[in-house]
Amino acid sequence: IIYSKTVASLGTVAFATHQVCMNIQALSFMNGQAFGVSATSLVGQCLGKRRPDMAEEYSRRTRRVGMIVSLFLAACFDEPEIVSLGGTILMFIAFIQPFQASQFILAGVLRGAGDTRATAVITFMTVLLVRPGLAMLMIYVFHWGLPGAWVALAADQLLRSFLVWLRYNAGKWKTIKV
Numbered sequence: 001i002i003y004s005k006t007v008a009s010l011g012t013v014a015f016a017t018h019q020v021c022m023n024i025q026a027l028s029f030m031n032g033q034a035f036g037v038s039a040t041s042l043v044g045q046c047l048g049k050r051r052p053d054m055a056e057e058y059s060r061r062t063r064r065v066g067m068i069v070s071l072f073l074a075a076c077f078d079e080p081e082i083v084s085l086g087g088t089i090l091m092f093i094a095f096i097q098p099f100q101a102s103q104f105i106l107a108g109v110l111r112g113a114g115d116t117r118a119t120a121v122i123t124f125m126t127v128l129l130v131r132p133g134l135a136m137l138m139i140y141v142f143h144w145g146l147p148g149a150w151v152a153l154a155a156d157q158l159l160r161s162f163l164v165w166l167r168y169n170a171g172k173w174k175t176i177k178v
Contacts, residue, residue, distance in 0.1 A: 002132040021089040032101030035066035036108030043112035052174035070101035103161035111175035118137035
């Protein structure tokens with residue numbers, strides 16, 4: 001709400017453009033969420049069978065396929081006709097697409113392994129603190145307008161992707177008792 005209110009303060013045209021781009025982004029990240037749900041189920045089943053090796057292989061495969069799909073979507077956003085509609089904002093969406101897909105998938109792996117608290121804390125920090133805080137800084141202090149709001153959103157996604165990746169790479173998810 002704080003993030004939307006901050007963007008809305010830029011005026012009707014900026015907010016309408018923002019909403020259109022948010023809808024496009026929502027459609028584009030559904031692939032990452034779908035692979036994340038798959039990773040959750042596959043990893044949970046494998047760890048339930050006491051097969052962390054299979055869980056790790058499934059997590060690699062779902063991430064690989066999800067990344068291929070997200071890179072394809074990112075390439076679609078780079079089409080001149082599409083770029084002319086959303087301009088700079090669509091370039092932000094194209095940039096964060098692979099990171100966001102990876103984050104959804106690895107977070108799904110962590111949830112499937114029972115590591116739900118870590119993903120909740122990471123999401124809380126980035127969505128409720130980083131994104132609105134940076135949006136207010138970029139819009140009200142630096143006067144970057146709508147691109148500033150998307151810098152905040154991209155920073156949120158990059159940080160969240162990095163933190164989820166760190167948690168995944170720590171490997172503790174393979175040994176959690178579910």
